[in-house]
Amino acid sequence: MHEKLRIHHAVGSRVFFDSDREGVGFDVRQDGDTWQFTVQSPRTPACEQVLEFKDELNVFIFREENGQSAxxxxxxxxxxxxxxxxxxxxxxxxxxxxxxxNPADF
Known part of the structure; x- marks a missing residue:
């Protein structure tokens, strides 16, 4: 299974960051009722956008199997x-x- 991290602007859903596009790895861990994401990346323009709009973010994990959204x-x-x-x-x-x-349910 392939996982991809995408970070969007909550208003308008513009994509700020895509782990596949940026070519970087990430880790996510649950800590009580929060989830902590760590993205290993140089300070790119994509990172700067995430920091600039830090109060207006939606974070997504896309899981795919055999090229299909799962x-x-x-x-x-x-x-x-x-x-x-x-x-x-x-x-x-x-x-x-x-x-x-599951997107197939909609």
Whole structure:
């Protein structure tokens, strides 16, 4: 199964960041009722957009099997808990809610 991280503007759904397009890895871990994303990336223009609009983000994980969309997980990150660590070259996002669904169901 392939997973892709995409970060969108909550207003208008413009894509700010796509892990496949940017060619970077990411990690997500649940911590109580939050999910913590760590993206290993140099400080690119895409990272700058995420930081600029940190109060207006939707974060998605797309899971695909055999090239077909299998599941979409939508995380809410509207509290601005977004940082960049220059020393580690990591973009960090904490989200506070999520919805999981299969696009084929709609």
């Amino acid at each position: 599941e979409k997980v939508w995380f809410y990150a509207g509290h601005g808990d977004v940082t960049y660590d220059d020393a580690l070259q990591q973009l960090r996002i904490v989200t506070h809610g999520r919805i999981t669904y």
